[in-house]
Amino acid sequence: MPSAIRCTNLTKTYKGKPPVEAVRGIDFEVNVGECYGVLGPNGAGKTTTIEILEGLLEATSGEAEVLEMSWSKNATAIRERIGVSLQETQLSDRLSVGETLNLFRSFYASGIDATTAMERVSLQEKENAWIKTLSGGQKQRLAVATALVGDPELIFLDEPTTGLDPSSRRELWDIIETFKKHGKTVLLTTHYMEEAERLCDRVAIFDAGKIIAEGTPSDLIRSLGAEHVIEFALDHDHDSFDLDLVQSIETVDHVDVSESEIRLTVGQPHVVLPQLISRLAKKGISLASLTTRHASLEDVFVSLTGRHLDEGDED
Amino acid sequence: MKTQHPILAVTFARLREFIRRPEAVFWVYFFPVLMVIVLGVAFRNQKVETFDVDVIESSLSNSIVEKLATEPRLKTHVVSEIEARDRLRAGTTTLMIEAAESSADKQILEQVEYLFDAARPGSLAARNIVDARLQEAAGRRDVLKVKDIKYEEPGGSYVDFLVPGLLAMGLMGGGLWGVGFAIVDMRIRKLLKRFMATPMRRSHFLMGMMLSRLIFMIPQIVILLVISYLLFGVKIYGSWLSILLVVLVGAIEFAAIGLLVASRAKTLETASGLMNLVMLPMWTLSGIFFSYERFPEIIHPIIKVLPLTPVIDALRALMMDGKSILTLGPELGVMIVWSIVPFVIALAIFRWSD
Ligand SMILES: Nc1ncnc2c1ncn2[C@@H]1O[C@H](COP(=O)(O)OP(=O)(O)OP(=O)(O)O)[C@@H](O)[C@H]1O
Numbered sequence: 143m144p145s146a147i148r149c150t151n152l153t154k155t156y157k158g159k160p161p162v163e164a165v166r167g168i169d170f171e172v173n174v175g176e177c178y179g180v181l182g183p184n185g186a187g188k189t190t191t192i193e194i195l196e197g198l199l200e201a202t203s204g205e206a207e208v209l210e211m212s213w214s215k216n217a218t219a220i221r222e223r224i225g226v227s228l229q230e231t232q233l234s235d236r237l238s239v240g241e242t243l244n245l246f247r248s249f250y251a252s253g254i255d256a257t258t259a260m261e262r263v264s265l266q267e268k269e270n271a272w273i274k275t276l277s278g279g280q281k282q283r284l285a286v287a288t289a290l291v292g293d294p295e296l297i298f299l300d301e302p303t304t305g306l307d308p309s310s311r312r313e314l315w316d317i318i319e320t321f322k323k324h325g326k327t328v329l330l331t332t333h334y335m336e337e338a339e340r341l342c343d344r345v346a347i348f349d350a351g352k353i354i355a356e357g358t359p360s361d362l363i364r365s366l367g368a369e370h371v372i373e374f375a376l377d378h379d380h381d382s383f384d385l386d387l388v389q390s391i392e393t394v395d396h397v398d399v400s401e402s403e404i405r406l407t408v409g410q411p412h413v414v415l416p417q418l419i420s421r422l423a424k425k426g427i428s429l430a431s432l433t434t435r436h437a438s439l440e441d442v443f444v445s446l447t448g449r450h451l452d453e454g455d456e457d
Numbered sequence: 458m459k460t461q462h463p464i465l466a467v468t469f470a471r472l473r474e475f476i477r478r479p480e481a482v483f484w485v486y487f488f489p490v491l492m493v494i495v496l497g498v499a500f501r502n503q504k505v506e507t508f509d510v511d512v513i514e515s516s517l518s519n520s521i522v523e524k525l526a527t528e529p530r531l532k533t534h535v536v537s538e539i540e541a542r543d544r545l546r547a548g549t550t551t552l553m554i555e556a557a558e559s560s561a562d563k564q565i566l567e568q569v570e571y572l573f574d575a576a577r578p579g580s581l582a583a584r585n586i587v588d589a590r591l592q593e594a595a596g597r598r599d600v601l602k603v604k605d606i607k608y609e610e611p612g613g614s615y616v617d618f619l620v621p622g623l624l625a626m627g628l629m630g631g632g633l634w635g636v637g638f639a640i641v642d643m644r645i646r647k648l649l650k651r652f653m654a655t656p657m658r659r660s661h662f663l664m665g666m667m668l669s670r671l672i673f674m675i676p677q678i679v680i681l682l683v684i685s686y687l688l689f690g691v692k693i694y695g696s697w698l699s700i701l702l703v704v705l706v707g708a709i710e711f712a713a714i715g716l717l718v719a720s721r722a723k724t725l726e727t728a729s730g731l732m733n734l735v736m737l738p739m740w741t742l743s744g745i746f747f748s749y750e751r752f753p754e755i756i757h758p759i760i761k762v763l764p765l766t767p768v769i770d771a772l773r774a775l776m777m778d779g780k781s782i783l784t785l786g787p788e789l790g791v792m793i794v795w796s797i798v799p800f801v802i803a804l805a806i807f808r809w810s811d
Pocket residue numbers: 156157158162163164182183184185186187188189190191229
């Protein structure tokens with residue numbers, strides 16, 4: 143299988159006082175035709191890594207190869223064949239959607255025309271609208287369209303759906319899935335687990351500049367040992383809760399106690415639930431809440447780091 | 458559909474953004490015009506200049522006033538000495554006249570004293586006019602026949618001098634602000650970084666930015682020239698084509714300097730500080746409002762190689778003196794050096810990302 147991206151032992155330290163080790167030795171490979179997700183909390187080094195791969199930042203050490211070419215020798219050739227949407231770019235307010243796409247198209251030797259690009263992201267009706275009149279979701283779709291006008295084989299999308307409402311997010315997912323159906327490669331960063339689970343063939347979970355887990359979303363979830371989660375909270379303080387009470391229930395794999403909730407990772411909720419309720423009742427402990435759900439990538443992150451994804455980087 | 462050349466695509470995008478910002482258009486195009494109007498009115502050629510002079514109150518003051526009454530260029534006032542000194546200090550008058558007491562007959566004027574500061578404009582002229590009238594009244598006869606002819610050369614008024622200066626100043630401000638600010642703004646918005654992720658050639662982008670500047674410049678110059686002609690009769694004595702060439706090279710020059718100034722700035726504050734720093738010496742030294750001949754001769758060689766000076770000198774030579782562009786080799790040479798060197802340096806040190 144040919145690789146679209148390959149990086150080995152990539153590091154990046156931002157100079158300054160004190161220097162910031164944003165990326166601390168990263169290796170991964172993305173195959174052609176794959177959608178690869180980079181997941182992680184704020185400050186994990188996702189943007190730094192993706193910008194090195196986009197040729198916008200220089201790595202402190204390590205190798206990065208894109209479409210089997212190296213940035214030092216084939217920069218222009220790589221740029222002709224990739225598309226990029228940065229985490230935060232403000233396109234010119236007073237240009238229209240069509241004008242913006244024509245401008246970007248002019249930079250590529252070959253590509254699709256502005257009209258086709260607008261169709262791919264469903265912005266045909268906004269062709270003559272100034273960018274400042276677009277909604278957040280429309281702006282984000284336009285940003286993706288600017289990545290598509292060069293007819294790339296590989297696109298990099300840095301948090302394409304952050305801050306969007308669920309329906310705008312789903313529109314973008316459709317665009318990305320259509321792109322993938324044509325055999326093209328996507329590298330995507332995101333904070334949203336459901337997004338990664340739905341779009342990505344494989345994901346890498348970043349934390350503090352390193353990859354702490356990699357694999358298909360289902361493999362990662364399976365690695366938890368159990369695929370369901372039961373969360374409940376008690377009326378009183380969780381500190382005095384006796385873990386043995388639940389740990390001994392059949393198929394309970396793991397117990398996490400935090401201030402707000404007690405979380406059980408379980409194999410078979412229909413076995414655990416009746417037992418749990420009757421044991422609590424026997425002890426006279428009353429429940430404040432109880433929910434059950436499928437385990438997600440979020441749970442993988444929590445079990446690896448003890449933190450939630452949206453808590454950010456501690457140091 | 459055929460795609461545009463990237464230089465033109467950048468140029469047109471910039472032009473569109475510019476015309477869609479009416480307040481920016483207003484300042485770029487009408488500020489220089491406003492300056493011409495204000496300064497043109499302030500320094501218009503007056504018909505006859507008049508002087509206010511004070512005569513100190515005495516038994517002879519009325520006789521002095523009578524003798525000066527026929528002179529249209531003088532306005533006399535009889536006041537006390539204290540008041541006259543106050544008025545002289547304040548600059549209300551240019552000259553104070555006092556009749557010295559004569560011992561014999563108090564009704565005959567024998568001696569007068571003039572008090573004035575020769576360094577003040579008009580003082581000496583007022584003194585000489587007063588003196589001539591009083592001497593004539595006392596019986597002096599001129600022996601040499603003289604005839605005064607009014608000097609009126611086309612292209613010789615202050616407005617004629619000012620317009621080329623303001624035109625060049627407009628080129629400078631427009632180039633530096635227009636190119637420099639736009640670039641820093643694009644850097645802050647990460648748009649430059651976004652462009653770097655495409656195969657766009659860096660030089661194409663920078664040339665597009667400069668070219669769009671040249672195109673904005675054309676209306677700016679036409680408006681300024683037309684308004685100065687309509688309001689103040691400023692005419693152009695040299696060839697239009699030569700003027701266009703000088704304006705074009707001047708616009709390229711300042712766009713290139715604007716690129717250089719903006720090549721590394723990360724904030725608009727840094728950029729505007731740098732631009733003022735670059736422009737300040739030229740505003741004061743290059744002779745926009747008065748000739749740099751007034752500065753000591755040793756610094757003339759330095760003034761002449763500032764980017765603005767050759768533009769002003771060349772425009773004045775073409776517009777006021779009707780000279781040929783062939784005589785302007787040194788000026789054009791300096792301008793061309795200032796166009797190429799900053800562009801090359803800017804291209805080398807330019808900061809594309811944050
Ligand atoms: N230009 C810079 N100079 C210094 N430090 C930087 C710079 N850019 C990023 N960092 C630091 O490097 C670390 C990683 O940042 P990065 O932007 O790669 O994280 P991220 O995973 O993309 O986060 P987010 O989810 O918030 O976008 C952070 O600690 C950040 O503060």
